[in-house]
Amino acid sequence: MATVWTGASRLPAAPADQGIGPLLRAWRQRRGVSQLDLALRAGSSARHISFVETGRSRPSEEMVLRLAEHLDVPVRERNALLLAAGYAPHYPETPLDDPSMDALRQGMERLIQGYEPYPALIVDATYDVLAANRGIALLLEGVPASLLAPPLNAMRLTLHPEGLAPRIRNLRAWRGHLIEQMTRQIALHRSDALRELYEEVTAYPVPEPGEPAETDVPPAYFALPLCVEHDGHVLNFVSSISTFNTPMDVTVAELAIETLLPADPATAKYLQSRAN
Structure with a gap:
């Protein structure tokens, strides 16, 4: 499976017609920061x-950006704060297929291809898969074509009862991790698309404790493992997610590279044997 790039989903910014006051207060309260603390941080x-x-x-305009920085407001929402205050957006949103993004795309593609035979993928803010390597293709073998039709969505592929879910040996624990991750993202972005995805995947059936999908889970690792069956083998991974430091573009700010690191020698050996 070659790396295939698809268009990134675009999250709507927060409405600006209510003015900056309510938006700023909401972010300050979300961060648990008092007016005095925020004032001291921002001078x-x-x-x-x-x-x-x-x-x-x-x-x-400078103060809006300074307050947003000290409240760790996502880049897209910083633009919303500026608009609400009557200023132009500060951060561009460049499409991934723009020629100016060539170096970025090529660099990320080399990263995930260089990670083979281990799985790696790139997702956007709504967990749509923008690119994936052959390690991901291996894990998705046998998944129905209907779930593999673009746009692929990492959450849907993982938790759908016809996706990877029946093969995940610790589905309840892994599902809980993913749902918590989505909850944090919804709190940050207030996106209808994310909310709809959350409602969809949380409605999927969950195995009861003791059901087959929850048996033979290996002992705890240094991080919560993803334990997934493949061709009679149980593969154990730990997940790492990378984002860009200090992004200056909305599109770049919402990209994430997820790599699945083999959690034991048997998993690494199996993936290496399949690559030969």
Whole structure:
């Protein structure tokens, strides 16, 4: 399976018509930061932060960006804060197929291909698979074509009862990890698309404790393993997710590279033998 790039899904920004005050207050409260703490971090005053939140004062563009940085607001939502304050967006959103993205795409493609025979994939903010290597193709052998039709979605492929779910030996634990991850993303992005995906995958059936999909789970590793059957073998992986440091583009900020590291020598040996 060659690496195949598809278009990234675009999350809508938060509505700007309510003004920056309510948006800023929501982010501050979400982070558990008081007006005084935020003011001290941003070199402002609690009075000014209060005036911004109540609409009595309009912050400068520089102050909006500074507050967003100290509240660790996602890049897309920083643009929303700027729009709500009456300024133009600061961060561009460049399509992945734009020529200016050639170096980025080629670099990520080399990364996931260089990781073979171990699985690696690239997803966007809604968990749509933008690119994957041959290790991922191996795990997806036998998955119905209907689930493999573009756009592939990593959450759907993993948790759908006709996807990988029946082969995952620790499905309840792995499902819980993925649902928690989606919950955090929904809190950050407030996306209808993410919410719909969450409602879809949480409605999939879950095995009861003691059912076949929950038996023979190996002992604990240094991280929660993904234990998946393949051709009579149980393969054990731990997942690592990489994102870009200090992204200056919305598209780049929402890309993630997930690699599945073999959690034991038997898994590594099996994947290496299948690659030969």
